[in-house]
Structures are given as structure tokens and as C-alpha cells.
Amino acid sequence: MIERKKEMGRDRVSRLVSWGHWFAFFNGFLAMIVGVRYIETVGAPESWLGWFYLVISTIGHFSFLAFIVYLVLLFPITLILPYSKILRGLAAVAATLSLCVLLYDTLIYDDYGLHLSPFVFDIAWADLNALLQGTSYIVTPIGILILELTAANYLWKRIEKIRKVNCGNKVVAVVGICFISSHLIHIWADAADITEITRLDDAYPLSYPATARSFMESHGIEKSTVAHAPESLQPALNYPIAPLQCKPDDQINILIVAIDGFRADLLDPVTMPFLSQFAQQNHQFKHHLSGGNMHNSGMFSLLYGLQGSYIAANDLNYRPPALHQELARQGYAMGRFAPDKDNIVPHALYQGLDNQVQSIDDGVAMADIKAIEAFRQWHKAQNQPWYSLVNLQSPDSYDTPVGFLGIETVKPQLPLKAAQKVLFNQYRQSLYFVDTQLQQLLTELPNNTFVLVTGVSGKVFTSNGDESRSNLSPSNVQVPLIIHWPNQQHSKSVDYATSHSGIVPTIMTQLLNCNNPAKDYSSGRSLLQPNSAAWSYVGDNLIFGIYQQDEITVIDRHGKYRIYNKAYSQRIRKKISAPELIEVMREGRRFYNH
Known part of the structure; x- marks a missing residue:
């Protein structure tokens, strides 16, 4: 009798784990749809190679993110509380919150060119009204939650049929191949300066594509031996924004x-x-x-x-x-x-x-x-x-x-x-x-x-x-x-x-x-x-300073900042001024957004 209960318990946990994997795959697919917004910001590729890399990296990256969320948030609960009703509700809420964060990140990336981090969230919070317009920030989470609950129940009721089809291993193999292939292609593109691919490095959140420039060069693959991206690529930067209207007169x-x-x-x-x-x-x-x-x-x-x-x-x-x-x-x-x-x-x-x-x-x-x-x-x-x-x-x-x-x-x-x-x-x-x-x-x-x-x-x-x-x-x-x-x-x-x-x-x-x-x-x-303007930008894309009337703010590429007095002789202990930084970040996106 005891063995029978243990067996039933193991079977219930097995079903829940199997259901969790398919639910994670479903949310990875939803995340891919949301990820289209990032491509609208950075610009779509212009060649078949760029599109191929984009497709496999999107499948691999968002599937991996969805699986990580499941592994961290839901898998432990599956072992502690193996009850489907509780797990389905928690999973729907966790998935809804994750997708809402992803949607919010797309807004911030489109406006500032940066992904969410504690530093960026601090700034975006001060600009919340401008980022979230209308009632979509209320309606959208409710709609996502309804969709997640529906999907969770649908998959649970049909989990046995899905398991009998026995296609899980094939799906995992396809996702795994996409994930590994995208990194291998990026290694080659980084070594060969294929900008059609490397320009997408920062497009997705938590994306860290593999690089191996020194490794490839040590094995005899030089930059000059690999074809470069064509220089005829259509520019993503709209510079100048409008055609120049100039009339030569008394040239000096x-x-x-x-x-x-x-x-x-x-x-x-x-x-x-x-x-x-x-x-x-x-x-x-x-x-x-x-x-x-x-x-x-x-x-x-x-x-x-x-x-x-x-x-x-x-x-x-x-x-x-x-x-x-x-x-x-x-x-x-x-x-x-x-x-x-x-x-x-x-x-x-x-x-x-x-x-x-x-x-x-x-x-x-x-x-x-x-x-x-x-x-x-x-x-x-x-x-x-x-x-x-x-x-x-x-x-x-x-x-x-x-x-x-x-x-x-x-x-x-x-x-x-x-x-x-x-x-x-x-x-x-x-x-x-x-x-x-x-x-x-x-x-x-x-x-x-x-x-x-x-x-x-x-x-x-x-x-x-x-x-x-x-x-x-x-x-x-x-x-x-x-x-x-x-x-x-x-x-x-x-x-x-x-x-x-x-x-x-x-x-x-x-x-x-x-x-x-x-x-x-x-x-x-x-x-x-x-x-x-109440500020001046000094620096490049890696480290820059914001000069204001009474202070100088220095920010590096990781969002770490220090504030100094006007003479740069003493550090000031205060929080960064959000309005000016928001203006700086928007100016840094203006020639991309038009």
C-alpha cells in the first residue's frame, strides 16, 4: 500500500514536471513574439545570413530564458507542493509577471537603448508616466493572465496525450541546436567582423553571445580570410534626419x-x-x-x-x-x-x-x-x-x-x-x-x-x-x-x-x-x-560625463555612476538626477527612432 502511494506520488510529480516543461516551452514562444519589438528598435537584418542567425538565436535565447524561469521558480515548488491546481495558478502568475517585465523592457529599450537593470529601473521609474500611456498597462497584464491560466489548464488536461506523442525530445533537440548554433555562428561573426550579426549583440535582455576572436586567430583563421559584411547595408541610423536644405552664397x-x-x-x-x-x-x-x-x-x-x-x-x-x-x-x-x-x-x-x-x-x-x-x-x-x-x-x-x-x-x-x-x-x-x-x-x-x-x-x-x-x-x-x-x-x-x-x-x-x-x-x-539645455554630454559610448551647472556625473557602460562637484575635486553623495539623464538617453536614441 505504501509502495503504491509512493508510486502514485512519483507519477504525479512526473506529470507535473512534464507539464511544466511544455508550459515553459509555450511561454518561450510567447516571449519570442514579444521579442519582435526589439527587432523593430534595432532594425531588421538585410541579408539571409542575418535573418538565419536572428531566427535561431531568438528560438534558442527565449526558450532558454523560459526554461530558466521554470527551473528557478516552479521546479522547486513542484517537488515541495505537487498539487496541480496550486502549481497551475502559481505558474500562470509567474509567467504573467515575467512577460510583463519583458514588455516593460521593450519599452525602455526602445526609449533609452538600455535593458532593465537596477540603475535603469531607477531612472525609468521617474519617467513612468511617459513610458506607460493609456490603460494598456492595466488591460495587458489581465489579458496575459487569462491567456496563461487557459494555457496551463489546457496543457494539464492533455498532458497524457502529449506525452504519448513522444515529441518532447525532438523539441528539446531543435531548441538545443538553435541555441548552440547561434553561439557558434556568433563566434565566427565576431572573429570576421560580420556586423550584420554582431550588431544584434545587445538586442535581447540577458544575452551574452559567445566570442572567440583570439581562439580562432590562434588556429589560423584571420580576419582577412573571411568575407566581411557588405558595405551597402542600409543604415539603421537616420542621419541626417531630413535632407539638408542649403543655398551656396558668397562661399568663403x-x-x-x-x-x-x-x-x-x-x-x-x-x-x-x-x-x-x-x-x-x-x-x-x-x-x-x-x-x-x-x-x-x-x-x-x-x-x-x-x-x-x-x-x-x-x-x-x-x-x-x-x-x-x-x-x-x-x-x-x-x-x-x-x-x-x-x-x-x-x-x-x-x-x-x-x-x-x-x-x-x-x-x-x-x-x-x-x-x-x-x-x-x-x-x-x-x-x-x-x-x-x-x-x-x-x-x-x-x-x-x-x-x-x-x-x-x-x-x-x-x-x-x-x-x-x-x-x-x-x-x-x-x-x-x-x-x-x-x-x-x-x-x-x-x-x-x-x-x-x-x-x-x-x-x-x-x-x-x-x-x-x-x-x-x-x-x-x-x-x-x-x-x-x-x-x-x-x-x-x-x-x-x-x-x-x-x-x-x-x-x-x-x-x-x-x-x-x-x-x-x-x-x-x-x-x-x-x-x-541644462547639461552637456562629454565622452563616448563606454564612459561619459554629464556636465551640469553645479555638478558632474560620470557613468560607465554598466550603469555605475559617481557625482562630483563642479571642480571635480570632491565626490558628492547623492542620487543621480533622473530628468537630465532621461534627456541624455533620449538624445542618444533620437537618430535611431526617426
């Missing part, structure tokens, strides 16, 4: 001088006598921020005028800045003169320019000299309006030419350590050298030349690249900005805050006669009027 020459590692507080009459006087005679912006603390992020914000979160957008590897597109349409000769630089991101940053880069074998300072000489020869040979980007990099490397007679060392006003004091004075020598080069450069230009001199980034006195990379203090991002308007000799000093994202709108509206609103092609506004 345009010169942008961008200096790597150019601190705003060292533009003084002793260190840089020529540029200091030049600034006093022209349009000088006293509180200007670069868009980044490194070469790529600083130049990206300067030339694209976009928030640094867009720097990794695959489309921008094929699409040059809107500024360069319009200059080409208006028939400008376009050139870039700079020391050689590796790993330019995005790849189309300088596309379409006559790139005359100089070797740094003899030092960065000598490369700067050669770059300026190459520009002088180039612009004198032009018989049409020209646009030129001259990038000088000596200060970022503390470099000066051999035999250069600099200026006297001074005691820094900044609180610096002994090693930093040495770097400080070497940095001043480099700035003085650049000043002499700028004097030669800017005094030989045609009268009808618009000149803009600024920094690519600021400079902190360290030889540690990682420290410089993570430092978003004013020293590392506040740079000079000086504008000379052709045929105008009046001076003006601007005391309101400006940033690199406003440079492109200024040039487009004032020089290229574009009528589009700046938001069509930029994250900024014209420099000629105060920006109404």
Missing part, C-alpha cells in the same frame, strides 16, 4: 585648427603670446567643452556634432559627417593635414578629405611642422573655395622639435605632484612651440577665410593612458575656442557655456546657409546663442 574658405590635449587654462600671454592676442581680437568662448577626453571622441563631437554615444554606430563607418557631405555638394576642395593616427573611429570621420598625414618617426612635433607646411602649399594651389582641417598633436605628447628654444619654467599654480610638475613645464614648452607654428599659419591666410581654433580634448598631467581615458574632469575636457569671422575685426568674449556639438550647427547656418533646424543633423545648437 574655412579653416579648422584642432589641437590635441589643449587645456583652456593655459591659453595665457606667457605660454601662448600669439594665440592669446589673436583670441582677444576675435570671438572667444570662455567656457567651452570638448565632446570627449580622447582624440576620437573629441573629433567626433567636433565634426559630426553628435552626442558621443553615437560614436559606435556602424552606419557612421560608411557615412561621413553631414558637414563634409554639404561642403562636397557645394564644391569645396577639402583637405586634412595631421600627424598619422591609428584606429580612427568611426571610419568615415575623415572620408572624402584629401588626407595628407605625416609620419611621426621623427617625433610628433616634426609631424606638426610638416602638416602645416603641407597645408600652406595645398591652400595656395587651390582655385576654388576650400575647407581644411589642421590637426596638431604635439601638446598631447609633450613634444617639441630637437633644438627648440622654449620659455622659462615656472612654478605651477595647480596643486601637482613632483612628477606632474615636470610634465606641466614640458607641456608649456609644447604649447609655446605650437603657438609659434600658429603664428606662421594664421598670418598667411586669404582675407576671406573663416578660422576656428580649438582643442580636441584637454589634458591631465599623467603618462598613464588608462587614467587619462577615465578622467572626465574640466582639465581634461575644457578647451579654448576662438573664431575669426572673415572681414570682421571686432572682438567679443562669450561667458555662457558652449560645447563642440554647437560648432557644426554654427558653420552650417552661418557659412553654408542651411535652413534646417540644427536637430536634423546635430545634438547641439548654434554657438551664437546660449544653449537652453
